[in-house]
Amino acid sequence: MHCKELESVLEAEGLAQLSKDARLHLATCGACQGYVADLNTIITAAKTLPTEVNPPDRIWISLRAQLEAEGLIKEPVEVAERFSWWEGFGAWLKPRTLAAATVAAFVLATAIYVTRVPRNNPPEAAKNQPRVETLSPAQTQAGVSVQPSSVPPANSGPSPAPVPSKNNKELAPSPSESASFTLDQAELDVPNMQLAGNSQVDIALRQNLRTLNAFIAECELHLKQNPQDELAREYLNTAYQQKADLLAAMMEGGRGDN
Amino acid sequence: MTEAEAIRLAQAGNAAAFEFLYQLHGRRVYALCLRMVGNPADAEDLMQEAFLQLFRKIATFRGESAFSTWLHRMTVNVVLMRLRKKSLPTDSLEETMEPDAENSGPKRDVGAPDLRLAGAVDRVNLERSIEQLPPGYRTVFVLHDVQGYEHNEIADIMGCSVGNSKSQLHKARTRLRELLQEEIRQQAREERKAAKTPTGSLE
Numbered sequence: 001m002h003c004k005e006l007e008s009v010l011e012a013e014g015l016a017q018l019s020k021d022a023r024l025h026l027a028t029c030g031a032c033q034g035y036v037a038d039l040n041t042i043i044t045a046a047k048t049l050p051t052e053v054n055p056p057d058r059i060w061i062s063l064r065a066q067l068e069a070e071g072l073i074k075e076p077v078e079v080a081e082r083f084s085w086w087e088g089f090g091a092w093l094k095p096r097t098l099a100a101a102t103v104a105a106f107v108l109a110t111a112i113y114v115t116r117v118p119r120n121n122p123p124e125a126a127k128n129q130p131r132v133e134t135l136s137p138a139q140t141q142a143g144v145s146v147q148p149s150s151v152p153p154a155n156s157g158p159s160p161a162p163v164p165s166k167n168n169k170e171l172a173p174s175p176s177e178s179a180s181f182t183l184d185q186a187e188l189d190v191p192n193m194q195l196a197g198n199s200q201v202d203i204a205l206r207q208n209l210r211t212l213n214a215f216i217a218e219c220e221l222h223l224k225q226n227p228q229d230e231l232a233r234e235y236l237n238t239a240y241q242q243k244a245d246l247l248a249a250m251m252e253g254g255r256g257d258n
Numbered sequence: 259m260t261e262a263e264a265i266r267l268a269q270a271g272n273a274a275a276f277e278f279l280y281q282l283h284g285r286r287v288y289a290l291c292l293r294m295v296g297n298p299a300d301a302e303d304l305m306q307e308a309f310l311q312l313f314r315k316i317a318t319f320r321g322e323s324a325f326s327t328w329l330h331r332m333t334v335n336v337v338l339m340r341l342r343k344k345s346l347p348t349d350s351l352e353e354t355m356e357p358d359a360e361n362s363g364p365k366r367d368v369g370a371p372d373l374r375l376a377g378a379v380d381r382v383n384l385e386r387s388i389e390q391l392p393p394g395y396r397t398v399f400v401l402h403d404v405q406g407y408e409h410n411e412i413a414d415i416m417g418c419s420v421g422n423s424k425s426q427l428h429k430a431r432t433r434l435r436e437l438l439q440e441e442i443r444q445q446a447r448e449e450r451k452a453a454k455t456p457t458g459s460l461e
Contacts, residue, residue: 010428011425011428011429012421012424012425013424014424014427014428034374037374037375037376038374038375038376038435039431039432039435041375041376041379042375042379042384042403042431042434042435042438043403045379045380045381045384046384046403046404047403047404048381049293049381049384049385049404050289051286051289051406052285052286052289053288053289053292054285054288055284055285055288055302055305056298056302058302059288059302059305059306060277060280060284062306063280063306063309063310064273064276064277066306066310067273067276067310067313070314072271072276072313073271073272073276074270074271074272
């Protein structure tokens with residue numbers, strides 16, 4: 001095989017699978033070896049080029065306007081808004097600055113709930129839960145074992161998060177349910193506190209809380225129907241964190257005015 | 259929402275479905291337009307035009323081919339039409355799209371010493387060289403070696419035969435090799451020139 005013949009083979013079949021004659025020629029021809037090596041270098045370099053590039057947002061905006069002008073968009077946007085509201089809320093929940101604030105705010109909200117619980121009557125279900133009796137140092141040294149008791153010890157610390165269940169035989173609540181209950185309890189304090197009057201910030205915070213509660217309710221309903229939807233679960237957990245952040249911000253504003 | 263559902267809804271005029279399809283395919287289409295024309299302004303116009311044509315005709319889509327193939331076919335047609343209108347003297351679409359034994363594109367100078375490309379090709383000089391390819395070569399190269407389409411898909415997109423697609427690809431690669439070798443030689447000349455300049459002289 002000659003060099004020109006090899007080139008014809010490459011043109012017709014590419015580089016993937018060369019015939020025996022082509023390989024024999026390559027083994028003996030330095031120029032063709034270099035040629036094939038260069039083509040492979042180009043192919044390898046081409047594979048590193050990005051196959052996708054983000055277009056500017058204005059393209060879709062302009063395109064959508066054109067579609068509406070031509071009447072190609074016909075249906076009302078109720079379904080679209082619901083779809084895009086979900087997506088839009090997901091985008092709202094993503095910013096890293098909010099994520100950084102929610103971690104501390106969630107801890108704050110939990111601390112508020114934990115310190116608040118002894119002032120209120122514990123939920124009915126919690127009374128039916130077995131409590132562990134705290135041992136005094138003397139009892140510990142004597143090796144007294146702890147038995148479950150329905151009578152809470154006198155000096156017991158804050159009780160664990162009460163279980164919002166009607167029946168002792170039911171399983172312990174999921175982390176989501178516990179978080180939801182914790183936040184709902186914290187939210188009860190909000191109307192009782194003097195917030196920052198009727199400022200724009202205050203109005204916006206209340207509006208955000210209403211929107212967030214509606215989103216949480218929708219997520220919870222969706223998860224009941226689709227318990228395997230991990231994306232919705234992730235959104236719900238993030239929404240709980242956002243609510244903790246929001247409640248913390250509202251309480252902070254109220255304490256400032258007292 | 260799946261692509262099939264979005265197509266069905268878009269055929270009924272649903273706005274969210276249009277947006278879904280745009281978001282699903284837009285980045286690849288934009289990348290293709292950008293590589294074909296080399297500047298963002300033209301690429302944006304072409305992308306918008308391609309999607310407009312797609313959405314105007316979406317009611318006629320029956321699913322005989324993959325939706326992405328159909329979209330890319332429209333995109334390539336839009337791009338080539340624009341390039342044809344510009345009609346640069348050095349870019350001959352007919353030459354590049356029709357195999358011709360007389361004018362079969364770049365020829366390798368058999369036996370001549372070649373400059374090796376290994377280690378010398380980077381993304382910048384490759385992109386620059388791709389821009390210099392004739393439109394037909396450029397299309398096939400971008401679709402195959404960059405975007406990863408197979409020859410039968412490229413043949414469908416460009417309305418040519420599989421054999422023609424393979425031939426154009428090989429010619430594109432050979433031409434790129436020449437362009438890259440020239441670029442590397444030019445860089446080497448400039449480096450030698452810079453090295454010869456006495457230290458401290460004003461240039």
